[in-house]
Amino acid sequence: MSFSLNDLPLRDDLKGQSPYGAPQMDVPVVLNTNENPHPPSARLAKALAEAVAETALDLNRYPDRDAVRLREGLAAYLGHGLTAAQVWAANGSNEVLQQILQAFGGPGRTAMGFEPSYSMHPIISRGTGTAWVPVPRDADFRVDVEAALAAIEEHRPSVVFLTSPNNPTGTAVDIADIRRLAEAAPGVLVVDEAYAEFRREDTPSAVTLLDDHPRLIVSRTMSKAFALAGARVGYLAAHPAVVDALQLVRLPYHLSAVTQVVALTALDHADELLGAVDDLRAERDALVAWLRGHGFAVADSDANFVQFGEFEDRTSVWRAMLDHQVLIREVGPPGWLRVTVGTPQEMAAFRTALLAATGR
Known part of the structure; x- marks a missing residue:
């Protein structure tokens, strides 16, 4: 008997779609x-192997469910007086984005992004039942702030994605423009900074705006500048209330003990990796x-x-x-x-x- 994807009770909005992947x-x-x-x-590989070997002795136990030590390390790396209560970590920045949409998106809610941009934003939105509203960038692939503000006013999205530096174009968004969008967004503004470390010198991060904008979320990854794509470690910085919200939707023990210790070891060797x-x-x-x-x-x-x-x-x-x-x-x-x-x-x-x- 032949059987295919078309024979499954797949959600209507997923029919005909293709999975993400390069x-x-x-x-x-x-x-x-x-x-x-x-x-x-070789020195770092040895340190990673030793850390994993030590962790392996306790793999019969569940990991730290809240990854407190890792969050402390990530907060110290980001600086600006951040604490572990303002940082959350997950399996790559994609899981971070998914948890954001699980908490703040969903049926009857809308997410917005400025395209061309990271293609996973609409894919994860669709997967969480969140309507997607694309807003075109200008001819130089920059965000037209006035058009963006008008679109936010028209659609009142629960989640706004702003990628800086943008993928696939590489363009960054001026910090003053991020501030204007954060002030206008009725829900949360997610500044996706997966490539932040590669920006030109003296380009400020949206992390600098967190104190004044409690609905701002800054998403990061260790996959790129830290050369840890195979470890799958993403994280965000936000108001502690945002972190509390994400814990309502995160899976139990979502970040393995091995992942946590690998990320901590990498942070200890940040100067080398960066x-x-x-x-x-x-x-x-x-x-x-x-x-x-x-x-x-x-x-x-x-x-x-x-x-x-x-x-x-x-x-x-x-x-x-x-x-x-x-x-x-x-x-x-x-x-x-x-x-x-x-x-x-x-x-x-x-x-x-x-x-x-x-x-x-």
């Missing part, structure tokens, strides 16, 4: 998922200059990736790059591609492949 392919140069290209050092950020920024800026010098359009980037174009047939360019053993991402607005900033050797391979793929 291609995973075994090629020499992988530049499509915004990972940090620098693995942990040491490559300056190099990646410099590599990004050099890539932007090179792309523009060869006639490509490039979005201004404050992240560890660059969006470039414009192509009449971006799929053919993506495939040609893959033929040259370089995997980048076909994502974002039509005509554009995105490349993660890698090592100097990887970027050299990217440049060679791009020139060959486009005949320049």
Whole structure:
């Protein structure tokens, strides 16, 4: 008997949808998922192994349900006088975002975002039964604040997502504009700062606005700058009342003991792990200059990736790059591609492949 997805009692709003996911392919140069290209050092790998081995002796017991030590460490890392009561952690920033929507979204409620942006925002909204309202960015992929304020006034969303630096474009939002949106949002404003560490020097974080805006939530991750994509650690900073709300929807023991100790060990080695950020920024800026010098359009980037174009047939360019053993991402607005900033050797391979793929 044949049986397929269509034979299941799937929710109507999920029928015909596709799961999120970037291609995973075994090629020499992988530049499509915004990972940090620098693995942990041997010294850090040894420290991680020792910490996990010690934790393994107690794996018959449940982990700290509230991850208090980890939250204390994350608060200290963020600074600005934050305490553990103002920080929450989960399995990657995606679970953080899901818990926010479980607590503040849901049937009869609306979430809003400024597109093109992170595609998981509407996907998680749909999964939680929250209506999604997209608001277009301007031609330079920046948030038109006046249009955003008008959309907020019209739709009165329970959750507003603002990604800074934005994914896939890399553009950051001015702190004064974030403040205006926080003042206007009737529900919670979620500033998704997954790529915060890669911003240009002296660019303030939305964390600086928390004292004056109790409905502001700043989401972060250890996947990017901390080079811990495989550990799945996301977190947020907010008013303690927001953290209390998220504990109403979090699953019991949602963050494993192994995950917690790996994240704590990484925080103890933050200087080493973040040491490559300056190099990646410099590599990004050099890539932007090179792309523009060869006639490509490039979005201004404050992240560890660059969006470039414009192509009449971006799929053919993506495939040609893959033929040259370089995997980048076909994502974002039509005509554009995105490349993660890698090592100097990887970027050299990217440049060679791009020139060959486009005949320049």
